[in-house]
Amino acid sequence: MSIPPPPESHQPQDPYQPPPPQGPYARSSHPQGPQPQGPYPQGPSPENPFAPPQQPSPYDQQPSPYGQPPYSYPQGPYPQAPYGASPYPVWGQGYSPYGRPSVINGVAIAALVLGILCFLPGVGLVLGIVALAQIKKRGERGKGMAVAGAVLSSVGLALWVLMLATGGAAEFWEGFKEGAGPGSSFSLAKGDCFDVPGDTFGSDVYDVDEVPCSGEHDAEVFATIPLSGRDYPGEDEVVEVADDKCFTLQHAYAMDPWALTEEVDVYYLTPTSESWSWGDREITCVFGNVDEKGSLTGSLRADETTLDADQLAFLKAMAAVDETLFEEPDDLPEEDLAANRSWAGDAGDVTAAQAAVLGGRTWPATVRAPMAALVKDMQRAGKEWAAAEKASDADAFYRHYEIAYGVVDGDTTVTAREALGLATTPPDYEDDSGDSGDGTSGDDGDSGLDV
Incomplete structure (x- = not known):
């Protein structure tokens, strides 16, 4: 019984080609020759001389006309990469193509802001300390900001204490009020x-x-x-x-x-x-x-910023008369006739003087006639005040007093005010909420408000 030689032995060996690759899954780089199929070689070989001859298969690889080996895939179990490596690249656990830095502690940011602004320095100091504790526990960033905020807040707190101790806060408060919105x-x-x-x-x-x-x-x-x-x-x-x-x-x-x-x-x-x-x-x-x-x-403002020259001249003259009338003694004429006679004399003098001021001014055409009538009444009132000054008793005093006061805020005053474009409703001097003449309010309520 003879053993047939392996099929490869009938083909001449090219001396310039490298030896064929070894191993059950190796592929020949030679353009001709059969390729091993499956996980084990078929047909007789030196390693297995008793193997049956290899039968041709319709799926055998054919040489490529371009001189390159045809594509072939190993049959059977998947091959293992050398040294146990995986045949395909594998991503790491999770998807993290970029490294993520730790977050910045928000309390540290707040501490730094308060420290820079020197606002509520005590709060900034506390926040800085809290931020340092949180950063150490959580592994967050911002330690430098927390330290800077705590230091700046400490300095600000010391400055506030110094200002309060030396009175420097008063100057700061003035500037604060000027800049307050x-x-x-x-x-x-x-x-x-x-x-x-x-x-x-x-x-x-x-x-x-x-x-x-x-x-x-x-x-x-x-x-x-x-x-x-x-x-x-x-x-x-x-x-x-x-x-x-x-x-x-x-x-x-x-x-x-x-x-x-x-x-x-x-x-x-x-x-x-x-x-x-x-x-x-x-x-x-x-x-x-x-x-x-x-x-x-509407605004109640009536001064040099809102009034014209004629209105100002009239109001100043009437204010001078009113100022004297408000100084009327508290005691009645029958209680203190001398004090009331002295006051009546002052009222007569100021009334006559202001009548002369108003009469000597050049008024607009629409104001001349009403103002002339008012001046005439004021002159008559001045004479009545002068007569009251010479009254021998309280009854005589009251007679001249009532005539003189009848001119004050009378019809001619209303007409002159209307011509000047001023208010025409006389005030109620007996109103308890108004000025009582002594510089205090007659209202029983407390008009003071704390700020």
């Missing part, structure tokens, strides 16, 4: 109109809404009174100053008393002991409605 009662200035929160004035007013004076509003500022001193003088003394000066300063802002109707009253915003420690040294005098639930409409 709308919405703060400390930003109010002469001529401002505003609304207060709620339906009425409260005992404490901090926040206000500035509104145009042409529309409805709760109050209108007519004066501010600066206060001096390092220590808070006390509520009683502050209210006393406000009572004394606010009711006097109202006439410089509203020179036409007839424009202040019985619905208008005087209020004031005063500093408290707390606001005083921050440098608040100002009383704010305001006009408000007698009914605290009511409102005002």
